[in-house]
Amino acid sequence: MYKKHISLALVAIFSLFMVGELDAQRTSRKRSSDRTERSRRSTDDTERISLKDKLAYDIYLGNIGLGRGFSITAKGGVGYKPIDRITTGLGTKIYYLYENLDGPNNFTQFSYGFYPYARVALSDQIYLKGEYVWLNIDGGFGDNVQDWIPMVGAGYASGFGPWKFGIELLLIASDSDRDRYYGGDLFEYMFSALYNF
Numbered sequence: 001m002y003k004k005h006i007s008l009a010l011v012a013i014f015s016l017f018m019v020g021e022l023d024a025q026r027t028s029r030k031r032s033s034d035r036t037e038r039s040r041r042s043t044d045d046t047e048r049i050s051l052k053d054k055l056a057y058d059i060y061l062g063n064i065g066l067g068r069g070f071s072i073t074a075k076g077g078v079g080y081k082p083i084d085r086i087t088t089g090l091g092t093k094i095y096y097l098y099e100n101l102d103g104p105n106n107f108t109q110f111s112y113g114f115y116p117y118a119r120v121a122l123s124d125q126i127y128l129k130g131e132y133v134w135l136n137i138d139g140g141f142g143d144n145v146q147d148w149i150p151m152v153g154a155g156y157a158s159g160f161g162p163w164k165f166g167i168e169l170l171l172i173a174s175d176s177d178r179d180r181y182y183g184g185d186l187f188e189y190m191f192s193a194l195y196n197f
Helices: 002-047 176-179
Strands: 055-066 069-083 086-099 107-121 126-138 144-158 164-171 186-195
Touching: 055 107, 069 107, 069 186, 086 126, 126 164, 144 186
Parallel strands: none
Antiparallel strands: 055 069, 055 186, 069 086, 086 107, 107 126, 126 144, 144 164, 164 186
């Protein structure tokens, strides 16, 4: 009789073990199916990227000059990323110059404008950029001039999360504009803060 109880106990343990195994296999299949469904859903989600995720924002401050006066340039832009590494957009730009001249007069200039731009990220930090800037240039003595100025160059930006900080160097491509509006400077340099670069 003792052997009969041991046999029944072994059958019961074996049955419980088998039920546990069958349940584990059923649960594993269900988890696998859930994973496949989640993967399919996440693939659908990546295909539907919202407009907000495709927008990039730029803030620049540069061309700071100290000497016989003070000068500074500020720019801001909003861009759209049709694909991950390319951004096209529009920006605004202001330029202020105060120069202490010899004699009783001082020279003050305030210019403003806008620019379409294109930026191509070569890596997570380095990019190429082109701007075509329209400026309303204050001549300083009541005369204003409007002109289109082409600029091309590169930048470096680094950081964590959506914000990256760096520097940008743009060549003023037109010799005449360089001499007339930028004091003969070859480059425009800017410190940058880029969101969703």
